[in-house]
Amino acid sequence: METRSVYETDDEVQALALQEALEADGIAAVLVNHRDTAYPGITDRQRHGTEIRVEMDQVAQATQLIEEFLAAQPVEGPPMAPPPDSMPAPGLRGPSSLIIILLLLTLLGVVAYLLTGK
Secondary structure, eight states: OOEEEEEEESOHHHHHHHHHHHHHTTOOEEEEETTOOSSTTTSOTTOOSEEEEEEGGGHHHHHHHHHHHHHHSOOOOSOOOOOOOSSOOSSOOSHHHHHHHHHHHHHHHHHHHHHHTO
16 A cells, blocks of 8 residues: 655654554554664655655545644743742852852951961
């Protein structure tokens, strides 16, 4: 039987999930990973994703199922930054802590100098 590409993704996990969903609905799906170097000449080196192929007579059904599957998935984006802390963690931070440490070391040096009498 002749097959046709119905979807392509760079996310291999998504391709596997779609293949399982298609097969659960009775549609035989084949994944073609274009990054796989084990089969030279079979995959297209100009492409980098994973292609989902189904038989010609199941293309419409598979396309509809894939659209429904993707619509039901939550939209993923860049991770959200946590809200800034309302109270900073205890301890000194930033350039001001360096200045305070240098002042304390200077004071310690002056006290040591005065105590030794030199």
